[in-house]
Amino acid sequence: MEVNKVCIVGAGVMGSQLAQLFASSGYEVSMTDIEDRFIQNGLNAIKSNLKKYFVDKGKMTQEQADKIVARIKGTTDLKRATERVQLVVESVPEEMELKKQTFKRLDELCAPETILASNTSALSITAVGSLTRRQDKVIGMHFFNPVAVMKLVEIIPGVKTSDETCQVIKDVAGKLGKETIIVNKDVPGFVVSRLFLVLCNEAVKLLEEGVASAEDIDKACQLGLGHAMGPFRSQDIVNGIPVGLHALDYMRAELGEFYRPCPLWRRKVEAGELGVKTGKGFYDYSQQR
Structure with a gap:
């Protein structure tokens, strides 16, 4: 066709x-x-x-x-x-x-x-x-x-x-x-989201635990892993905070507790801190608006 x-x-x-x-x-x-x-x-x-x-x-x-x-x-x-x-x-x-x-x-x-x-x-x-x-x-x-x-x-x-x-x-x-x-099997998250959301969830855990700042975690992913953009900046820019949370909730329900979202992720969504479009996400964009 x-x-x-x-x-x-x-x-x-x-x-x-x-x-x-x-x-x-x-x-x-x-x-x-x-x-x-x-x-x-x-x-x-x-x-x-x-x-x-x-x-x-x-x-x-x-x-x-x-x-x-x-x-x-x-x-x-x-x-x-x-x-x-x-x-x-x-x-x-x-x-x-x-x-x-x-x-x-x-x-x-x-x-x-x-x-x-x-x-x-x-x-x-x-x-x-x-x-x-x-x-x-x-x-x-x-x-x-x-x-x-x-x-x-x-x-x-x-x-x-x-x-x-x-x-x-x-x-x-x-x-x-x-x-x-x-994608040979119709599984939650497919390939890219299943890989990337686990990385993002671990990044949020590191931030919540005070291991490193969002800036330094992003820097680590860019300079240490070769990513074009770190997980926090990426989530902020592409409206990924609520989308990522929903996806992790779905993956957890279908695949198990390994995919449980970090509580900080949910608090961000509940506070309306969704990224660039709301002026704040994991970074503060209020001065850019």
Whole structure:
């Protein structure tokens, strides 16, 4: 199956970046969310990103950027958004029931041949697609933030996902300029999140125990392990504090106590200290706002 038109469900941080990526690669894109303001925020973010990281740096002209934006159509009407699409990529909050109901509704609206992909970072793809009548066409397609820069896409087949669906998604990822890995078992956290969240959880424990500061733990990961960014700065920038907590809670429930989140992580979320967007996370950004 050839993919020409894609629907992105969710216009937030990841959803808007996915819309930008697909449109930049020549796909016709519909981006949908539950309120017009979310869609407008997403479109504004796309325009800002294209200008800041591409036009201003001489990587593309303003005319080229305008053509990318023109390929993206925003709507709150899910039925309209899914018309004539061959692929849907869901990027709604990391809540299992929300994703299951979203996939159920997509299954009702989309053409029988349409592939339904989830950008979840940790949740079971089999469970996410369990209420659909097309489990052979349900798959995980996990991108990483920032989407335009990070080269990897995790492809996660569910128990009933067909080989044909996997191949289509692998081909699409290639056209997007991405490298792929296949996750052979639909396990919580897949590969990257399962590795990274354990590191992040240990980093939070070290901070809570007073072993080292957030700055020095990040520095240790960058200079000692070769990471581009430390776990605390990474969580702050990509809105990973609540997402990481939810993922660890899910992994703990499915895989055992080894994945129990450090209490400091939960206190951060309860205090509304979610990272850059709230002015404070593991670092204080209040002076930058």
